[in-house]
Amino acid sequence: MPIIVPLTVIGAYAGNVNIFDIHVMFIFGILxxxxxxLNYPMAPLVLGIILGPTAxxxxxxxxMQGQGSLLPxxxxxxxxxxxxxxxxxxxxxxxxSRRYTASLNAPSGGEGAAQ
Numbered sequence: 001m002p003i004i005v006p007l008t009v010i011g012a013y014a015g016n017v018n019i020f021d022i023h024v025m026f027i028f029g030i031l032x033x034x035x036x037x038l039n040y041p042m043a044p045l046v047l048g049i050i051l052g053p054t055a056x057x058x059x060x061x062x063x064m065q066g067q068g069s070l071l072p073x074x075x076x077x078x079x080x081x082x083x084x085x086x087x088x089x090x091x092x093x094x095x096x097s098r099r100y101t102a103s104l105n106a107p108s109g110g111e112g113a114a115q
Contacts, residue, residue, distance in 0.1 A: 035042070056101040066072035074081045 008025060009022055011020045013019070015021055032042070035045070062073055063070075074083055
């Protein structure tokens with residue numbers, strides 16, 4: 001286990017031969033440790049970091065082709081299906097969150113509950 005830290009430092013430095021890369025590695029390592037201790041799921045975070053710039057570039061290109069209008073994106077069957085999936089996902093997330101909050105606020109049925 002003690003061999004991991006020197007190897008990661010060497011790997012970070014070897015990429016660009018820059019000390020800044022080692023600092024970035026340690027900062028993101030500490031951030032990852034904190035997020036893991038807070039039980040934050042890592043997969044969505046990694047996917048967002050990796051796919052975010054690509055999705056942003058593609059969205060900008062689509063807006064430029066449509067001259068700033070969203071109609072070319074949403075006027076096709078694929079766009080409609082994706083928009084409906086997004087709306088459905090948001091609706092279910094809000095609904096389950098409200099249901100969870102309501103279950104926390106509901107009486108527990110202990111000694112003081114009405115029969």
